[in-house]
Amino acid sequence: MEPLFEFAIKDEKVYSGALSCRGCGWSLLVRHLSSILGEDTVYVVPASCFSIIAGPFPLNELKGSIVHTVFAAAPATATGVRAALDRKGKKDATVAVLAGDGGTFDIGFQSMSGAASRGENILYVVNNNGAYMNTGIQTSTATPYGAVTTTNPGEGYKKTWPKDLMGIIAAHNIPYAATISLAHMGDAREKMKRAKETEGFRLLMIDGPCPPGHKTDPSQSISIGRLAVETKLYPLFEVEHQKYKINYFPEKFVPIDECLKPQGRFKHIFKEGNEQLIKDIQEHTDANWKRLLALEKISYEE
Amino acid sequence: MTNGTITEEKNIANNSGKTVYPRHTEKIMKGNFAAAEAAKLCRSGFIPAYPITPQTTIVEELSAKVARGEMDAAYVNMDSEHSVFAAAMGAALAGERVFTATSGQGLFYAHEVLHAIAHFRLPIVICNVGRPSIPWNIWSDQSDSISQRDTGWVQIYGESSQEVLDSVIQSFIIAEELDLPVMVVLDAFYQSHTSENIWIPEQQLVDEFLPAKKSKGDEIDLESPKSIGGLVPPEHYEKFNYTYWQNINQVEELTNKVGKDFGKHFGREYKAVESFNINKNTKLVLVTMSSITTTARGVIKNHPDVGLLKLRLFKPFPKQSVLEALKELPDDAIIAPIERNFLGDNYGATIQELMRAFYNERNFKMYDFYTGLGGKDVPPLTIEKIIYKAKNNPKDVNWIDLEY
Numbered sequence: 001m002e003p004l005f006e007f008a009i010k011d012e013k014v015y016s017g018a019l020s021c022r023g024c025g026w027s028l029l030v031r032h033l034s035s036i037l038g039e040d041t042v043y044v045v046p047a048s049c050f051s052i053i054a055g056p057f058p059l060n061e062l063k064g065s066i067v068h069t070v071f072a073a074a075p076a077t078a079t080g081v082r083a084a085l086d087r088k089g090k091k092d093a094t095v096a097v098l099a100g101d102g103g104t105f106d107i108g109f110q111s112m113s114g115a116a117s118r119g120e121n122i123l124y125v126v127n128n129n130g131a132y133m134n135t136g137i138q139t140s141t142a143t144p145y146g147a148v149t150t151t152n153p154g155e156g157y158k159k160t161w162p163k164d165l166m167g168i169i170a171a172h173n174i175p176y177a178a179t180i181s182l183a184h185m186g187d188a189r190e191k192m193k194r195a196k197e198t199e200g201f202r203l204l205m206i207d208g209p210c211p212p213g214h215k216t217d218p219s220q221s222i223s224i225g226r227l228a229v230e231t232k233l234y235p236l237f238e239v240e241h242q243k244y245k246i247n248y249f250p251e252k253f254v255p256i257d258e259c260l261k262p263q264g265r266f267k268h269i270f271k272e273g274n275e276q277l278i279k280d281i282q283e284h285t286d287a288n289w290k291r292l293l294a295l296e297k298i299s300y301e302e
Numbered sequence: 303m304t305n306g307t308i309t310e311e312k313n314i315a316n317n318s319g320k321t322v323y324p325r326h327t328e329k330i331m332k333g334n335f336a337a338a339e340a341a342k343l344c345r346s347g348f349i350p351a352y353p354i355t356p357q358t359t360i361v362e363e364l365s366a367k368v369a370r371g372e373m374d375a376a377y378v379n380m381d382s383e384h385s386v387f388a389a390a391m392g393a394a395l396a397g398e399r400v401f402t403a404t405s406g407q408g409l410f411y412a413h414e415v416l417h418a419i420a421h422f423r424l425p426i427v428i429c430n431v432g433r434p435s436i437p438w439n440i441w442s443d444q445s446d447s448i449s450q451r452d453t454g455w456v457q458i459y460g461e462s463s464q465e466v467l468d469s470v471i472q473s474f475i476i477a478e479e480l481d482l483p484v485m486v487v488l489d490a491f492y493q494s495h496t497s498e499n500i501w502i503p504e505q506q507l508v509d510e511f512l513p514a515k516k517s518k519g520d521e522i523d524l525e526s527p528k529s530i531g532g533l534v535p536p537e538h539y540e541k542f543n544y545t546y547w548q549n550i551n552q553v554e555e556l557t558n559k560v561g562k563d564f565g566k567h568f569g570r571e572y573k574a575v576e577s578f579n580i581n582k583n584t585k586l587v588l589v590t591m592s593s594i595t596t597t598a599r600g601v602i603k604n605h606p607d608v609g610l611l612k613l614r615l616f617k618p619f620p621k622q623s624v625l626e627a628l629k630e631l632p633d634d635a636i637i638a639p640i641e642r643n644f645l646g647d648n649y650g651a652t653i654q655e656l657m658r659a660f661y662n663e664r665n666f667k668m669y670d671f672y673t674g675l676g677g678k679d680v681p682p683l684t685i686e687k688i689i690y691k692a693k694n695n696p697k698d699v700n701w702i703d704l705e706y
Contacts, residue, residue, distance in 0.1 A: 039524075039527060040524045042396075042522055042524075044392070051533070052533070054529060054532065055529065055532055056532050056533040056535055057531075057532040057533060057534045057535070057538060058528075058532070059529065060527065060528060060529035060532075061529075062527075063527065065522050065523070065524065065529070066529040066530065066531075066532070067395055067522065067530050067531060068529070068530065068531030068532050068533075069388060069391065069392070069418070069531065070388055070414055070415055070418055072384060072388075072414075073384055073387075073388030073389075073415065074388075075385075076350075076380060076384070076385035076389040076392070077388045077389065077391055077392035078392060079350070079380070079385075079389045079392060080348060080350065080388070080390060080391060080393035080394070080396070080398075080400075081392040081393065081395065081396050081522060082392075083348050083378065083389075083393050083398070084348060084392070084393040084394075084395075084396030084397060084398040084522075085396060085522075085524075086376070087347055087398065088396075090524060093524055110381055110382060111384075111385050111388070113381065114380060114381025114382070115381075117381075118378065118379070
C-alpha cells in the first residue's frame, strides 16, 4: 500500500444536501476537486448523474459557477466559456467539464476530441461508472466486458470490451491525462493539482463507484475501487504528451475475481460453466497491464 | 427597400441620379462577404465556425479578418455545427457578443442547440445561407431555416445583400433588447456568391447605432457564482415559457421600430413586411421572401392589378404588419404565396402562416405556388405563369413548373 497522503478537505466548496445516491463517487470526487480548483471555476455539465446532483433550478451545490449544457457538446460549451473568460482577462479561472462515461465515450466523444485537438485550455473530468447510470443503468461503450445492464440483461451481458479512452485521448498528444481512484485519494489530489496547474486540454478519468448500477453495497465503494487497482482492472497512470507513467504497482497478483465478485452486475459470470469468461477477462486485463508497462518503458527510453 | 432620410446629412443624389449614402463606402461585394463585414461592424467577439457549402466564404472571410488583425474576436474552428452552436452558447452565457453562420445540414444538425440557445434567452445572431436537405442539394431553398421556425429563433430574410448586412446590424439590437436569438437568412448563390453594389457603413456610424453589449447580471460571473440551466421543475417551467411568449410578441413592433431608426441613422429604412401596389383595385397579391421578391417586383410593373407582399420578418410571423399592408385589398382578391420551401406537407410554410394570420380577420382566396426548390431559377417567366395560373382556374396547391 502507498503511504497515506494528507487528504482531509480543509476548504469545503460543496454545500450539504447533495442529491447523489449513497456511496456515489461523484460526491467525493467533486468535494476534493472543487476544494483544489477553488471558487474561480466554471463547471460545464452535460446530462449526467452530476447534472442532478448539482441541484435543480435555481440551486447550486457548488461554490463556483455551473453551466448545464446539452449532452453531446459540453467541451464545445466549455470552449465558448473559456474564450469569453479569456477576453475578460480571466485567464487564471479554471473551466472544468464534469461528465459521465456516456457523455464522454459516446455522445460527447467528437466534441471532446475536437476540444482536445484544438488544445483548449479546459480540464475534462470523466466519472467513469461504466454505464448510463442516471437514466437507469443502460450500456455505454465504457461498460466492462461481462457486465449486465438494463440494455444488456441476463445472458445478453456485454460481450465487447470497453473503449480505451485513455489511449485515445493520449493519442491527441495532450499535456496531461491521468486515471484516478477514490481509493487512492493522495494520488488523486496530486493529479487534480497537476491538472489544475497545467495549461491546455487535460483529462482526468475517475473509476466511479455506483452502488445502484454495480449492484454493490454503498459501504463497499472504496474497497471495490481499491480492488480494481490491485487487480489491474483499473491501473493508476498518467500521460504527459504521450509519455506514460504508471503511478502505482500492485505488490502481489490479485485475480480479477476478487474485484468482480462483490459486484452484482457480474454475478452471472461466476455461474458454473462460465470459467472461460473469467479467464478471458483475466487475460485481457493482464494484456492491458503488459501494454501499459511497455508504453511506460518506451516513453522514457533514450 | 425604401430610402429614408439620414438625420444629419441628406442622402445625395449624384449626377446620374443615384443615391449616395454619407459615411458609407460603396463596394462590389458578394453576399457572404457582406455578412462577414456585418459581423465585423457589429464587433462580434466570438465566432465559432464549421464550414458548409455555400456558407464557407463567410467563415473564411471572418477567419481572415481576425488573422489580419482587423477584427478583435476569438475565432475557433469547431468540430461540427452542433459544437459551433454549443460553443456559441457558452460564450454568450459568459456575456460575449457572438456571431456565426451555417447552412442546410449544418442548421439541421444544430437543431437541438438552436432550442437551447433560444430558451436560454441568448442574443446570438447568425447568418444562414439557405439550402435544402436530402436529396442532396446545395442550392437556394428555404426549407432549412423554415423547418427551424419552432425553435424560437427570430427569422429575417434579406432580399438583397445590402439588406443582409443591414439586417445583421438591426438583429443585434433586437436580439440584445429582447434576449432572443436572430437568424438572418440569405439565398444560396443568388446572394451568397453573387456580387452586388453594397454600401458599407463606417465603423463609427455602426458604433453609434449599436453600442457595446451591456451586462444584464445573469451572465456567468466569477464574482457572483451561480448555476445556469439546471433542471426546471414543473412549477417554474411554464413561467419561463410565459416570459418567452411575452418577448416574442414584442418582436414585430421592435423590428419595425429598429428598421425605422436604422433608416434615420443610415438612410435605408426597413419594416417587418413591405408592400407594393396593394390597393382597392388590386386583384392578386404575390407573397415572396428573399431574392425572388426582386424578380416579382419587376414583373408586376406590367400588371397594374397585381400587388406584391414581401415578408422580411418571417418568425414570429408579423400578423399585424401583414393585415395592415392588405388593409385596402378587397375580400375577393387572390393571395398567391411563392414557396421556395418544401416541408413534406401539402401546403408550403408561407401559406400556412398566412392562413393563421388571416383566420378570424380576412377571408381571401388563397392558392399556393411551389417553385424554385433546390435552387431552380425563378425567372420573370415563372412569375408570369404564376400570375396567369392564379387568375385562371388555379388548384389549391400548384407546382408551377411541373404541372403547368
